[in-house]
Amino acid sequence: MAPNEFRMRVAYRKTGRVRFLSHLEVMRALERSVRRSGLPYAVTHGFSPRMKLAFGPALPVGTAALREHFDVWTTRYVPAAEAMRALADATPPELAPHAVAYVAHREPSLGAAVTLAEYDVYMEGKGVTEEAVQRALDTVIGSGRLDVEHKGKQKVFDLSRSLPKEVRVRPTGSGVTATVTTRMGQEGSLRPDMLCTVALSRARCDGAVVRVTRTDTLIEEEEGPRRPL
Amino acid sequence: MPAESPDVAWERLEGVLARVERPARYIDSEWGAIRGRDGAYRAALAYPDTYEIGQANQALAILYQRLNAEEGFAAERVYVPWVDMAAEMRKERIPLFSLESLAPIAGFDLLGITLPYELTYTNVLELLDLCEVPLRAAERTDDHPLVVGGGPCAYNPEPMAPFFDALLIGEGEEAVLDIVRTHREAREEGRERAEVLERLATIPGVYVPSLYDVVSDGAPMNARPPAPDTVVKRAVTDLGEYRPPVCGVVPYMDVVHDRVAIEVLRGCTRGCRFCQAGMVYRPVRERVADDIVREVMEGLACTGYDEVSLTSLSTTDHSQLEEVVRRLTSRLESTGVSVSLPSLRVDAFSVGMARLLAAGGKLPGLTLAPEAGTQRLRDVINKNVTEDDLIDAVSRAFAAGWRRVKLYFMIGLPTETDADIVGIGELVRGVLSAAREAAGPDRGSVRVAVSVSTFVPKAHTPFQWLGQAPLDEILRRQQVLRDAVPRKGVDLSWHDADVSLLEAAMARGGREVASAIEAAWRSGARFDAWTERFDLTLWREAFASAGLDASSIAEREFGEEDVLPWAHISCGVSPDYLWREYERAVSATPTPDCSFDRCTGCEVCRALGIDLVVGGERRGAQ
CATH class of the missing domain: 3.30.70.580 (Pseudouridine synthase I, catalytic domain, N-terminal subdomain)
Incomplete structure (x- = not known):
């Protein structure tokens, strides 16, 4: 430097x-x-x-x-x-x-230091209610792992590590928004839209993820997470 | 057309964008895009290919700037959606929209489409269809936008003529305002479409196809007054009077020519006999050094690019290039900004300029175009470079640090024999050897890329009377080429001969070819310039369905007295001059460049009432 x-x-x-x-x-x-x-x-x-x-x-x-x-x-x-x-x-x-x-x-560099990300995942469609989506997410998360295919590659996520916080669903607009916090790591980052898509399919909802917004990125430290700025 | 606010239109589009490749093609929002102009008259400017191919087009950038600077007019951009997006739009019933306001194109006053290359023709039809505008001008009503074409392919407009209400032949700086003002005025007077077209036909450089009847094959077109018998191209007298669009749109996605581009001169009078651009963009008009330097610095500051290209057909011919390069390298030192020259002459001066521009940084790509393998054939095509020039340029470049050079050649040129093709191999061997010698201990890293295209005889060139060599013969010559070019240290590539055949059929055909183009589009031809999308079988069937044969059109020869399909279009260069040049070609007699030698009698200056504009003494032939 x-x-x-x-x-x-x-x-x-x-x-x-x-x-x-x-x-x-x-x-x-x-x-x-x-x-x-x-x-x-x-x-x-x-x-x-x-x-x-x-x-x-x-x-x-x-x-x-x-x-x-x-x-x-x-x-x-x-x-x-x-x-x-x-x-x-x-x-x-x-x-x-x-x-x-x-x-x-x-x-440390932003790429290495930032390990937590918070997302709002907005979903809409027939049968997409706060209760149904929350229940489906809880079931998926309770299973402890998520198998996803992305661009032809299979990935398995350990959800107890990838999801350090509870996922909360609330009604917004004509659908629901799930707030998901994920932990990023060398093994890859769990895409919250994939988690929610799997949950929607488990809930047998005719709905889809419409919009995903990363609301915050955080650095994990001993005293707790903090913003990079 | 239901009028939607941009927000409502965006909501409809959002879901679609989540399902298509490269959505950045369709989102607008770029730095430098002009939005929210309250223009009573709206023009949509289209490039007939994807966003990443068309965004950097300089002609459209000039028109976008000119129209948006004019009170009461607004211009927006539109590109052809890729096949996935087009399918989604048809499924969701979303008509093609402009980028800036997401407004349906069918609601615009004018749709301007540039014609950069024959293989984009089906994309023009795709564009019109997605806009929900009738393909053929004859089927349009007062409610449809005026569809106006332009660009290099307008010099033989006939294969696309039925799809356009009007085409501008030549340069648009002034003509674009004449067209939109005339259109607006005629409509304000309540004129019907047919009357509007008659009025447009009186603007110099504007060709209105519906006013020209095909009498019979080989006979002159019958022009109905007020349309002139011959449409002569428009050209600006002095490039310096028109500030180039220095602060243009800065795209998000990776596009071709993604850099500031400053046009330093227009026209080239080197007189290469195969080159359509060299004939139709005459005469040479240079911008002065002060303007170029100022525009480069302004362009870099307002766009944030880290690269600028000094563009033209032959930048190293600019009489003040050395001064421009010296001033720019001094001002851009330690900024990480690079300056590039898009085309280098085969001479030491050009290599020296490129070296100076690289000053301490990464050397740019080095591309040289000897075009033919023997001196005899280079004299035929008037490419006034010798083997010594080439070897000298390469030696200097490799001594200065370059380790790779790209060489352009053509096969299928008039009078070509196998000896000329073998000559390409020998020339490449000479270049390789000179490059290795100059590279010294680093000789192992020397690479020579050889790119070979197939000659297409184009309108308004001295070879316009000649047919293209038959496909089988081209394929045989490509084999001769493969056997002749050394393998070690050389990367040989050649253009697909099928594509060149279709290019020739569309470049040399008359109005009858329009039916074949429409049939091909109806059979699914789109993005024919994209290798993976090109299908000659589909095209042969399309020509057959129109009662035509693509090979016959591509290979057709004309006599001096024959009426050419583009005879009613003039680029200002006289047919007599072109014929004389053809005769000189056959006898392998070179013709000098009038910008540093005497006038060669092409008559463009007289025909257009303009003259050469050269800022200083030009460097002569080597």
């Missing part, structure tokens, strides 16, 4: 139509926002110099988010409020930043 560099952490959202972007597309879009903002970003000293930028855990295509993060290294100290304004002016509103602060160089 160059001694004259500053590590700036930015919290941003991914809402509206841009929820259909892939993680790679979001990363590229925000890298361009940083360039447009005029912030004095640092570049890597390699054969092909790149902006020094690091993102938190990936979000799947279709999943919205309220509190995601990236770190960008700058070559000069810019007051956080000023940086926030510059970034906001240079970013599409659907990916707007909502907090900026400096963090210590020694902090």
Whole structure:
């Protein structure tokens, strides 16, 4: 780490139509926002110099988010409020930043540090009631494991590890919303929409997951979970 | 068409997007997109392929900027949904919509469709059908948008003529405003569609197919007044009067040409006899260095891109390129931003410029186009480069650090013999050897990529009278090529000859070909330019159902006195000049470039009333 560099952490959202972007597309879009903002970003000293930028855990295509993060290294100290304004002016509103602060160089990377994620999973359809979905989720979770197939690959999740908190269902709009907290790890991350889809099928509901929003990402520490910013 | 608010339209679309590949194609919301313009007159600008292929198209970016800068007009974008999305839209009864306002295209005043390549023709029909607009202009009413075409393929508009109300031949900077203003004015006066079309036909450069009757095969078209007998292309006098769209749309998804593109000059008078672009974009008009540097810096600042391309048909011909490159490398030092040249001449100067641009960073790809394997054939096609030029350029490049070069060649060129194809192999061997020698101890990592396409004789070129070599013969020559090109250190690839056959049939055909295109679309042909989607058998059947044979059209030869299917369209270059160039080709006589030598008599300047615009002294032939 160059001694004259500053590590700036930015919290941003991914809402509206841009929820259909892939993680790679979001990363590229925000890298361009940083360039447009005029912030004095640092570049890597390699054969092909790149902006020094690091993102938190990936979000799947279709999943919205309220509190995601990236770190960008700058070559000069810019007051956080000023940086926030510059970034906001240079970013599409659907990916707007909502907090900026400096963090210590020694902090672990966002990718390694963030291990908990909270989601709201909105479901709709015939037979999709708070009771039916809660019961079905409780049954699936009670079984202790979930076998899912994703892109042709079989995965097995240990639900006692993947789901550190109780899953709660509440009525919203014309459907229900389940609040799911998952633990991410090297063995992969449980997709909450998959959990809910399995539950809907167990409940024999003619319903479907309509929208998934990651509402928070957290770092687990001895004193309890905390936000990266 | 029921008018929905964007929010309601989005709700309908949301569920569909969850089920299709690459939904980012359909979501708009990009930085630089222009929304919420309160234009009384709305134009939808379409590229007949997917978003990622069409988004960076510079012509549409210019029209988007021009229309959105004009009081009372608004332009939005539309692309062809991929097959999965099109199926979902038909199932859910969602008509094709514009990106910015999610509004059905059928409700727009004008639908502009660029024609970049013959193999996108079925996509034009797919686009119209998804818009719920009748395919044929004759079936449209006052309630439908005016469907206007343009772009490179408009220079032989006939195969697509029945599907368009009008086509613009040439450059759109000025003409686009003439078209929309005339359309709006005529409609405000309560004119019917037929009267609107007559009025449009009086705008220079605008071709209204319904006013031209096919009398018989081989006879001139019968133009009904006020339509002119010959439509002469539009061209702008001075590129410097039109600021390029520097702050364009910045896409989210990975698209082709995903970078800032600044057009540094238009036109090329090198005079390669196979090259349609070299004939139809004449004369040369350069932007001045100050403008280029300013536009590059502005474009980078407002888009956030880390790459800029100085585009044109032949950027290294720009008289002030060295100055531009020097100024840009100095201003962009330590920013991680790279500058690229899309096309390099086969000469040391070009390699030097590319090296300077790379300054300390990653070397860009090096692509050179000798086009033919022997000097005789290069003289036939007027590609004025020698084997020595090529070897010298490669030696300098590999000494400067490059380890890979891509070479473009064509087979099936007029007068070609097997000796010319064997000559490609020999030239490649020479390049490989020079590259290895220049690379020294690193010689093991040298790669030469050889890409070979099949020649398609295009309208408005000196080879327009000639037919394409038959498919069997092309396949035989490809075998000769495979046997001739060395294997070690070389990656050889060639274009699918089936695709080139269809390209020729559509590039050289007349209005009768429209029925074959429609039949192919009805049989499911879409995205024919995508290798995995192309099916020549389907196309042969479609031509047969229209009473035509694709090979006969592709291979058809014309005499000097014959009326060509595109004879009523003029790019300004005189047919006499093209014929003289054809005769010089047969005798392997080169013709110089008028931008650094004397006038060669193509007559484009006289026909268009414009002149060469060159900022400084151009570098002559090597």
